[in-house]
Amino acid sequence: MKRAAAIVDALLFCAGAALIAPAAAANRAWLDRHVLPHMFLSRDQQLLWWWLERGAALVAGLALIALVRPRVVRAVAQGKGPALAAWCLGAGAAVLLSLGASELILRATWWRGIDHWAATEEPLRRADARLGWTLVPGRTGRELYRGRPILYHIDAGSHRVGDPARPVDAARPAILFTGESIMLGFRLNWRETIAGQVEALTGVQAANLAVNGYGTDQAFLRLHAELPRFAQPVAVVALFAPSLLERNLDDDRPHLDAALRWHDGRRYWRLQRLMKNVALYRSSAAIDRGIAATRAVLAETVRAARARHAAVLILVPCFAPEQPTERVIRRRVLDEAGLPYVQVMLDPAWRIAGDRHPDARADLAMARAIVVALRRQRPDPLAGR
Numbered sequence: 001m002k003r004a005a006a007i008v009d010a011l012l013f014c015a016g017a018a019l020i021a022p023a024a025a026a027n028r029a030w031l032d033r034h035v036l037p038h039m040f041l042s043r044d045q046q047l048l049w050w051w052l053e054r055g056a057a058l059v060a061g062l063a064l065i066a067l068v069r070p071r072v073v074r075a076v077a078q079g080k081g082p083a084l085a086a087w088c089l090g091a092g093a094a095v096l097l098s099l100g101a102s103e104l105i106l107r108a109t110w111w112r113g114i115d116h117w118a119a120t121e122e123p124l125r126r127a128d129a130r131l132g133w134t135l136v137p138g139r140t141g142r143e144l145y146r147g148r149p150i151l152y153h154i155d156a157g158s159h160r161v162g163d164p165a166r167p168v169d170a171a172r173p174a175i176l177f178t179g180e181s182i183m184l185g186f187r188l189n190w191r192e193t194i195a196g197q198v199e200a201l202t203g204v205q206a207a208n209l210a211v212n213g214y215g216t217d218q219a220f221l222r223l224h225a226e227l228p229r230f231a232q233p234v235a236v237v238a239l240f241a242p243s244l245l246e247r248n249l250d251d252d253r254p255h256l257d258a259a260l261r262w263h264d265g266r267r268y269w270r271l272q273r274l275m276k277n278v279a280l281y282r283s284s285a286a287i288d289r290g291i292a293a294t295r296a297v298l299a300e301t302v303r304a305a306r307a308r309h310a311a312v313l314i315l316v317p318c319f320a321p322e323q324p325t326e327r328v329i330r331r332r333v334l335d336e337a338g339l340p341y342v343q344v345m346l347d348p349a350w351r352i353a354g355d356r357h358p359d360a361r362a363d364l365a366m367a368r369a370i371v372v373a374l375r376r377q378r379p380d381p382l383a384g385r
Contacts, residue, residue, distance in 0.1 A: 005077040012069040019061030023054045035280045036287065037243040037326050040356050046280065053279070099271060106270035123152035123160070123184075125211065130225075131218055132253040132265070134158050135211055145187050146353060153190065157226075160208040162190035162199075173232040173381060174207040175199070175374075176310075178219040178301070179239030180247075182317060183210035185363065187352050192360035194237075194315075197367035202374075202382045204234050215248045216240055217256040220297045227304060234381045235374050236305035236312045240298060240341070242329035249282060249290040258292035260300060291329065295337045302339055311377035314341035317358060317366055319348045342373045 031050050038046060075084055122141035125133040141152035154160055155167035168174070177183050177195045185193025185208075191200070199206035207230065209222050219238065227233060252273065253265040282290075298314060305312035316330060322345070334341050350362035358366070375382045 002077065004081055005073050008076050008081075009069060009073045012072060013065055016061040016063075016065035016069065019057045019064065023057035023061065026050070026054055032325050033284060034282055034287075036246045036249075036282060037323060037329070038246055038280075039241070039243040043323055043325075049280065103269055103271050106274070121212070122150070123154055123212070125213075130254055130262070131211075131221055133211065133213070134222075135160070140164060143187070145355075150187055150189055158211075160184055160190070160193075160195070160210070162196055168207045169205065170207075170229045171231050172205050173234045174205045174230055175202070175235045175237060176207045176223065176227065176230065176233055177210060177237050177239075178223045179210040179315075180214040180219065180244065181210070181212040182241070182358060183237075183239045183315075184208065184212055185210075186212060186357050187355060188360055188363065192363055194363045194367050194370070197364055198237075198370055201367060201371045204381060210239070213247075215250065215253075215255065216244070216294050217248065217297045218254070220301050221254075221256070221262075223301060224304065227308060230308075233305070233308050233310040234378060235310050236301065237315055237370055237374075238298065238301050238313075239315045239317070240294070240333065241317055242326035242333075245287075245290060245294060245329055245333075246282070248294050249286055256293060256297055258289065258296045260296055291332050295333050295339075298333065298339055299337055311374050311382075312340060313370060313373050313377075314339055315366060315370060316341050316343040317362070318343055318345055319351070320345045340373075342369050344369045 031047070035046055035050065037043065041049070072084065075081070122143045124136040124139070124141055126136050128134045135154050135158040137154055137158040138156045139154055141154065143150040143152070152160060153162065153164045155164065157168055159168045161167055175195075175198060177198075183194060185195065190196040193208075195206040195208040195210075198204075207226075209226055210219065211222070214222075216238075223236065223238070227236070251263070251266050252268050255263055255265070257263065301314075302312050314334065316334070318326065322330075322343075330343070333339075344366045346358060346362045346365060350359050350365075351357065352359045371382065
């Protein structure tokens with residue numbers, strides 16, 4: 001009994017230490033290395049979440065060593081080891097069964113109906129084998145957000161347009177906009193969006209290729225498919241934000257690597273995806289791969305635009321002040337590659353109420369910065385009205 005008690009004692013101590021040591025080592029420098037900026041979480045919110053997770057691990061480790069370990073060791077020494085082992089096996093089986101049930105629930109069709117992002121958010125999306133998803137074409141999506149009606153007119157080519165009677169015309173001169181919900185103009189009407197305001201300032205048709213939820217590589221894949229269709233591409237404006245790099249590391253959707261090779265999405269357990277969102281952790285190697293792939297995709301975006309004799313610009317929106325982690329990512333992705341970009345510092349108050357997306361004031365500031373930067377490259381076609 002004494003030998004078994006000593007073995008249990010050592011195992012429980014090691015288990016507790018295995019919780020305490022990583023929590024103690026996960027200081028602020030560790031956080032900055034492994035937790036990327038996030039569009040929908042401020043750094044303060046990330047810090048709070050990190051403190052809670054770190055504190056929970058420390059408390060669990062200390063409780064295991066100081067409270068649980070003595071009692072279990074004493075019980076084993078008194079000959080109650082087999083009963084404890086049976087209880088542990090039963091508890092382990094219950095945990096496994098509950099995890100299996102949770103996975104089945106997350107995979108159920110009715111659960112997807114609760115998943116607002118996937119099922120009901122306007123503008124609606126549909127699955128696409130190469131891109132992951134695209135906007136449902138030929139419809140107008142309507143959203144009433146905080147009493148304000150928002151209309152998403154989507155033409156037959158899955159572009160957002162200002163008027164359903166005037167779809168994008170690939171034969172006319174056009175400025176192509178690529179990106180995700182910021183470039184799409186989420187929860188803004190067309191005239192308030194970046195593309196709509198650039199079109200109003202320059203008089204050049206805006207072709208908005210952006211789709212909610214896209215990573216930088218998905219935005220490029222759509223541009224790569226559509227750019228050859230346009231007879232007179234005046235300019236290409238791509239969006240990159242350090243707070244969106246996290247999205248570029250996802251491999252559960254079609255994606256590109258640093259060599260621009262296409263890969264189908266990996267299959268994950270739904271619980272794995274959930275835990276990834278809770279933990280927020282990314283390894284240094286994964287972050288390095290994501291930065292390399294993002295840099296390669298943006299460099300190819302620039303090359304493809306210039307091959308069509310179009311001006312090209314990478315828009316970098318940043319709600320002031322720029323965080324140190326955002327600055328490092330921006331420099332690694334853009335400056336080290338010598339890519340043409342304009343960073344637009346935005347007032348933190350310029351967000352849609354109850355939403356972290358930029359509002360019409362922010363989009364106007366970005367539109368003006370885009371026009372100024374593009375006119376330096378192609379003054380004649382962008383002379384404006």
